[in-house]
C-alpha cells in the first residue's frame with residue numbers, strides 16, 4: 161500500500177516537472193518568435209521540406225477523402241431520396257470538418273516524428289551543446305524556423321487538400337449521374353461562407369502550431385542514445401495524432417455551439 | 419586566468435565532482451589527467467556553462483561567474499571554445515560548412531572572408547583536400563581535426579579539448595599536438611587538455627592535474643608528477659614514465 165502511494169507520488173512529481181519544463185520551453189519559444197528572425201534561410205528550407213515535400217501526398221489524400229465522403233453521403237442521401245443535396249452537405253463537411261483534420265494528420269505523420277528524430281539525434285550527439293557553446297541559441301536556430309514554417313504551411317496545404325477533395329467529390333457526383341461536377345461545386349461552395357473558410361484555416365494554424373511545437377520539444381528533450389531518439393519520435397507521432405483529434409473536438413464543440 | 423573554487427557536482431544523488439579547486443593560468447596548456455569516469459568531461463561542461471555546479475565558484479577575468487547576469491556570462495563564455503569528446507560535428511553539413519558555421523552564423527562574415535578563413539584553418543589542421551567530404555565520410559582522426567578547426571574559427575581566448583587524441587594513430591596524434599601548440603604560441607590561447615594519454619600530455623603541457631573519482635589527487639609539474647608517491651598517480655603514469663624519460667632526453 162505504502163509502495164503504491166510512493167509510486168503515485170513519484171509519477172505525479174515527474175508529470176509536474178515535465179509540465180514545468182514544457183511551460184519553460186514554450187515561454188522561450190514565444191520570446192524567440194518575437195525577436196527578429198535572423199535565420200531566414202532555415203525558415204525557407206523548412207517551408208520547402210514541410211510544404212513542397214508534402215504537397216503530393218496531401219493532394220492524393222485529398223482526392224481519396226473527397227471521393228469517400230461524397231460516396232458515403234450519396235449512399236445516405238439516397239435512402240431519403242435527397243441526392244440533390246449532395247453538394248451542400250459534402251461541401252461543408254470537407255471545408256470545415258475533414259480538410260483541416262486530414263491535412264494536419266497527414267502532414268504531421270510526415271513531419272513530427274522526423275523533426276523529433278532529427279533534433280533528438282542532434283541532442284544525443286551533442287550538436288545542440290555545440291551550438292550553445294558557440295553562442296547560438298538552439299531554439300532560435302532550430303526550432304523557431306520550424307514553427308514559423310508550420311504557421312504558413314499547414315493552412316496552405318489545407319487549401320490544396322480541400323480543393324482536391326471538392327474536385328474528387330464532384331467527380332464522384334458526376335460519375336454517379338446525380339449531379340454535374342459544376343453543380344456540385346457551385347452548391348457546395350454556396351453553402352460555405354467566408355467564415356467557414358476562415359474557421360478551417362484557423363484550425364489548420366492551431367494544429368500546426370501545437371503539433372510542431374510539441375514535436376520540437378520531444379526532440380530536444382531526448383536523452384540516452386538510439387532508444388531515446390526512438391522514444392522521442394514515437395512520442396511526437398502519438399502526441400500529434402491525439403492532439404489533433406482532441407483540439408478538433410474542442411474547436412468543433414466551441415464552433416458548433418454558436 | 420580561470421579559478422575554480424570548491425566545485426561540487428551531482429548527477430541525481432551521485433556526487434561526481436568533490437570540492438574541486440584549482441586555477442588555469444592564462445596562455446598555458448593545463449592538462450587534466452584521469453581514468454574514464456573520473457569526471458573530466460563533467461568538469462569541462464561546467465567550465466563551458468553547459469552544467470551548473472551544485473556548489474562552489476568559478477572566476478573568469480577576475481569576476482565570479484555566479485554574480486554576473488546571463489548576458490555578461492555569455493559575453494565571457496563566448497571567448498571560450500570546446501572540442502567535444504566525440505567531435506559533436508554537424509553531420510548534415512560538409513567539412514567546409516562545419517568550419518564555416520560559426521563564422522557565418524555567429525559573426526555573419528561576408529562569404530569571401532569566410533572562404534579565406536576556412537581555407538586557412540583547414541590548411542592548419544591538414545584537411546585542405548577533405549573540404550567537400552561529409553562528416554560520415556571522415557575517419558575519427560579527421561573528425562577530431564574538423565572539430566578543432568571549428569573551435570579555432572571563433573578565435574577563442576580559451577580552448578577546452580576533451581580527449582582530442584584518444585583512439586588515434588601516432589601521426590594523427592602528433593598533428594593534433596601541433597595544432598594545440600600552434601594556438602598557444604601564435605595566439606597566446608589558454609588551453610585545457612583532458613586526456614589519459616601521457617605522451618600527448620607531456621608533449622604540449624607543463625602543468626598536470628590528476629582527477630580520480632571526482633577528486634583532485636595531484637596538481638603540479640611534470641617532474642613532480644613522475645616523482646609523485648600517490649599510489650593511484652603512480653599506477654596511472656607508470657607505463658608512460660619511459661616515454662617521458664625518452665622525450666626528456668631527446669629534448670635536452
Ligand SMILES: Nc1ncnc2c1ncn2[C@@H]1O[C@H](COP(=O)(O)OP(=O)(O)O)[C@@H](O)[C@H]1O
Pocket residue numbers: 429434452453454455456457458459460461
Ligand atoms: N548524463 C549523466 N547522467 C548520470 N550520470 C552521468 C551522466 N554523464 C556522466 N555521468 C557519470 O559521471 C561520471 C563522470 O563522467 P565523465 O565526466 O563523463 O567522465 P570522464 O569524462 O572522466 O570519463 C561517470 O561516473 C558517469 O557515469
Ligand SMILES: [Mg+2]
Pocket residue numbers: 458459460503580581
Ligand atoms: Mg570524458
